[in-house]
Amino acid sequence: MTRPRAYITRRLPDAAVEILRRDCEVEMWPEEQTPMPREALLRAAAGADGLLTILVDRIDQDLLDAAPRLRAVANMAVGYDNVDLPALTRRGVLLTNTPGVLTETTADLAWALMLAAGRRVVEGQKLIEAGGWGPWYPMQMVGQDIYGATLGVVGAGRIGAAVLRRARGFGMSLRYHNRRPAPAIEAETGAQYRDLDAILAEADFLVVTVPLGPETRGMFGAAQFAQMKPTSVFVNVSRGPVVREADLEAALRVGRPWAAGLDVFEREPIGADHPLLGLPNVVAVPHIGSASVATRTRMATLAAENLAAALTGRAPPTPVNPEVLG
Numbered sequence: 193m194t195r196p197r198a199y200i201t202r203r204l205p206d207a208a209v210e211i212l213r214r215d216c217e218v219e220m221w222p223e224e225q226t227p228m229p230r231e232a233l234l235r236a237a238a239g240a241d242g243l244l245t246i247l248v249d250r251i252d253q254d255l256l257d258a259a260p261r262l263r264a265v266a267n268m269a270v271g272y273d274n275v276d277l278p279a280l281t282r283r284g285v286l287l288t289n290t291p292g293v294l295t296e297t298t299a300d301l302a303w304a305l306m307l308a309a310g311r312r313v314v315e316g317q318k319l320i321e322a323g324g325w326g327p328w329y330p331m332q333m334v335g336q337d338i339y340g341a342t343l344g345v346v347g348a349g350r351i352g353a354a355v356l357r358r359a360r361g362f363g364m365s366l367r368y369h370n371r372r373p374a375p376a377i378e379a380e381t382g383a384q385y386r387d388l389d390a391i392l393a394e395a396d397f398l399v400v401t402v403p404l405g406p407e408t409r410g411m412f413g414a415a416q417f418a419q420m421k422p423t424s425v426f427v428n429v430s431r432g433p434v435v436r437e438a439d440l441e442a443a444l445r446v447g448r449p450w451a452a453g454l455d456v457f458e459r460e461p462i463g464a465d466h467p468l469l470g471l472p473n474v475v476a477v478p479h480i481g482s483a484s485v486a487t488r489t490r491m492a493t494l495a496a497e498n499l500a501a502a503l504t505g506r507a508p509p510t511p512v513n514p515e516v517l518g
């Protein structure tokens with residue numbers, strides 16, 4: 193029997209490639225840092241039974257039209273806003289993602305951004321680097337307390353719950369907002385449900401963990417920021433387009449919210465000239481929510497396990513549209 197053909201769109205750790213090699217003929221884009229040009233992606237898709245993709249690959253109707261053999265796409269991310277899911281499902285192409293394995297790592301980064309933005313960690317380092325650290329004075333670089341503050345999490349999925357769980361040691365009051373109430377999270381963490389307006393008004397730290405979709409695109413704009421406290425810190429570890437970035441910039445300039453910690457941006461990558469970087473009250477990192485050695489390796493191996501299973505008739509561990517399997 194001929195082995196299925198799998199194409200990996202970015203150089204991945206050997207452990208992931210090996211998993212696919214057991215069952216498939218494998219080809220891989222050899223570059224680690226350079227994305228596949230669209231043309232090369234379409235050519236690779238044309239001959240593939242399965243694709244292992246990353247979040248910058250656009251998997252849309254055009255790609256499906258160019259890929260007659262395609263049966264499965266394994267996205268190495270929990271989010272899959274880079275994929276036209278309805279188009280895949282119509283064609284009977286399976287999509288898998290990598291939930292679960294990145295939850296704790298991403299929640300850690302949300303906390304890193306809360307702490308760094310709240311306590312002006314990056315601004316402090318920049319001050320020292322610029323030779324601006326003069327004699328100590330009482331109100332130098334004063335920030336916002338995390339301990340005892342109110343944490344609001346918008347999006348009560350796995351990552352949102354993990355962000356809430358970490359708050360115990362910080363003596364925080366917990367609130368969450370979600371499409372629908374999540375009684376299991378309330379029971380476990382004591383977080384109280386609030387509608388969006390209420391959580392915006394109450395949170396000292398507001399952490400966004402919603403997936404990007406039609407209902408969440410542009411969810412945070414001028415009207416939302418105007419409801420936040422002038423002492424509040426806004427943190428986004430989900431996807432950039434859930435925030436209207438120009439509105440956030442204007443809001444940060446008037447200090448409401450007081451600061452922001454951002455892992456994601458409307459159009460990535462951003463350059464050094466991005467307007468948000470000109471603001472002292474912004475901590476920005478380059479989409480590294482899940483970027484620990486262990487977690488990125490596990491995401492790659494899980495994506496490989498998903499694709500190998502899908503192409504050989506076994507049940508994939510984490511399918512997004514299992515209905516196509518019949």
Ligand code: GLV
Nearest residue numbers: 268269270271482
């Ligand atoms: C990363 O952003 C992911 O969705 O896994």
